[in-house]
Amino acid sequence: MSAQNPDLEIAQAATLLPIREIAERAGIPEKALIPYGTTKAKVDVRAMEPTGRTGRLVLVSAMSPTPAGEGKSTTTVGLADAFSLLGHRTMVALREPALGPIMGVKGGATGGGYSQVVPMEDINLHFTGDFHAIQIANNTLAALVDNHLQQGNELDIDPRRIQWKRVVDVNDRALRQVVIGLGGTGQGVPREDGFDIVVASEIMAILCLATDLADLQRRIDAIVVGYRRDRTPVTVADLQVGGAITMLLKDALLPNLVQTLGGTPALVHGGPFANIAHGCNSLAATRLALSLADITVTEAGFGSDLGAEKFLDIKSRLGGLHPDAAVVVATVRALKMHGGVAKEDLGTEDLDSALKGTANLARHVENLRKFGIEPVIALNRFPTDTEAELEGVLAWAKEQGFRAALSEVWAKGGEGGKAVAEQVLAAIEEDSPSYHPLYDPADGIENSLRTLAKEIYGADDVVFEDKAPAQLRMLKRNGWDTLPVCVAKTQYSFSDDPKALGAPTGFVLHVRDLVPKIGAGFVVALTGAIMTMPGLPKEPAALRMGVTESGESVGLF
Structure with missing residues (x-):
């Protein structure tokens, strides 16, 4: 096995069960x-x-991420397989990967090692076309707005105050x-405009x-596309094109069913980033899993300050969800x-620095406790971790007084x-x-x-x-x-x-813009230098990708 792409090779070597068998295992009828x-x-x-069932909901979050990688999706998938092995009817609900980070630096979002959702190549690339449908629906709306300006601007839209941007699924x-x-x-009509990445689209x-x-x-x-010259909002309903945009999304709204390497049914659907959007998979997929399984394991992007907070304050509030437990993924x-060690020195044993970095982990634990969980x-064990470091952190x-356990899902899967x-x-x-x-938003x-x-x-x-x-x-x-x-906000x-x-203190949070997303039902607060269109690194992952003569992907991670 290649040391460069073990995740891809493990996924390509796996024998997958027919999707009809996975559906039967999940309790999904053939007609659906x-x-x-x-x-x-x-x-x-x-x-x-309706099944009448509402299973337990487990949310997986993490400490503040680093370029070293923490393995949150890997842990989520492995945890679901572990529940299955322990005899519980289980499903996992994840977000779909975006091509921006896949071609950039972060990579895919299907887990890793023996803890993956598969078919890994399909999911990480075009999958069932949901992102393409979202992109074309978004850009169709943009085209209709500009056409309205061109054809006489009956609604008196101010071209300087159009907030609807085009999107593309690449950095x-x-x-x-x-x-x-x-x-x-x-x-x-000439005007200034801009693009966001698809995962930031309303x-x-x-x-x-x-x-x-x-x-x-x-x-x-209810989407607000911009404002009239008198500064009153203009919505999609005003443009009378909501039916057309909905039609483009009718298939994308349906959850996607795949499987883990352990054969656990997995719903992979939706994919907003957690640093620039709300960072959770679809409510439809989560609700479906809860109606079918005794335990549903889901994840929210990045740490408790981003995806988990948005899952608990936005998705759960709007969707009527009641999470039963949470997991915080950490690595030595x-x-x-976070304890001050440079990335290139992480392979050297340094328990003191690891313990210094626990200040970050402790705040994430305390954050989740504030939600009653x-x-x-x-x-999550990595090959470079020493026993002294692992035992010291535990x-x-x-x-x-924190509950904690060692996770070895990358190497051992559900076991x-x-x-x-x-x-x-x-x-x-x-x-x-x-x-x-x-x-309480009413405040x-x-x-x-x-x-x-x-x-x-922790701001002042x-x-x-x-x-x-x-x-x-x-x-x-x-x-x-x-x-x-x-x-x-930065992750x-x-x-x-x-x-x-x-775990910094004594700082202020700088909010530079507030963007209403009325259709989504929230307001986006842009802080610091965060951007809704990322850029590519000097050496993007795309440089290492290709296909074999038989059509198999190489370099995908």
Whole structure:
């Protein structure tokens, strides 16, 4: 096996069960299955009878990520396989990977080693076409807005105040700010515009929060595309094109069924990033899993300050979910980086630095406790970890009164996740979880942000600067200041400074813009230097990719 691409080679060597067998194992009837080949399918939830079941919901989060990688998706998949091995009817619900990070530096999002969802190549590339549908729906709406300007602008839309951007599923910094409509009167109305990445699109967020087709169109109709010259909002309903946009998304709304290497049914659907969007898989997929399984394992992007907070304050609130347990993934490598060790020195044993880095991990545990959930630490083992480091971190967790266990799912699959699974089951039974959101949106955006800044990030206060003060006044004028808030922030730090590792305090959170996403049902707060269109690194992963003569991928990770 190649040391460069073991995950891909393990996935390619696996013998997958027919998707109809996975569906039967999950309790999905034949009439609800729409196969895409033999190993993946969409599930038409409209063809299913209510089961009356609501299983346990386990959320997997992590400490603040580092370039060393923590293995959150790997842990999520392995934990689901572990529950299956322990005799529980289990499903895993994950987000779909985006091509931006796959071609960039982060890689795919199907797990790793013997803890993967498969077919790995399909899922990481075009899968069932959901992202393409979202991209074309988003850009169709953009084209219709510009066509409205060209054809007389009956709604009196101010071209300077159009907030609807085009999107593309690749990291392309050159498209962040563009000028369109050049070339004369027949080519459209010239104006400034820009592109976001698909995972930041409000269409993506809406797809992941919609409960059915009717709710999908209601949310699409509520999208604010821009403002008139009198500064009143213009919606998709005003343009009368909500039906067309919904039609483009009707198949993408259906959850995707695949499997883990351990044969556990997996729903992989939706994919908003957690640093620039709400970071959770679709509500439709999560609800479907809960109705079929005794235990559903899901994940939310990055750490408790991003994906988990948004899962608990946005998705769970809007979707009526009640998480029963949480897992915080940690690694010795990440702990050492937060303790001051450079990436190139992580292979050297350094328990003192790892213990210093536990300040970051402890804050993530305490954050989840504030939502009424007692989390379990999954210490994800890497080959460079020493026994002294692993034992030292687990001993620290015990001293702090934290539940913790070693996770070895990359090397052992579900067998390597049993210790974590047993701790999660004990937490559900013994700790009496009583989930509740952290803040009340009715108190206003300012109070919601200050609560998050102080309680979750460790900040002293929030500063509204650049466009944010004017946007705050606009939100209040339109009655949108009582929506939940979705903070766009660096994933590397609790603060808005990616270099402030560990558990920083004594800082202020800088909010530079507030963007209403009325269809999604929240307001995005842009902080620090975070961008909604990432860029590619100097040596993108795409340089190492290709295909064999037989059509198999190489270099995909």
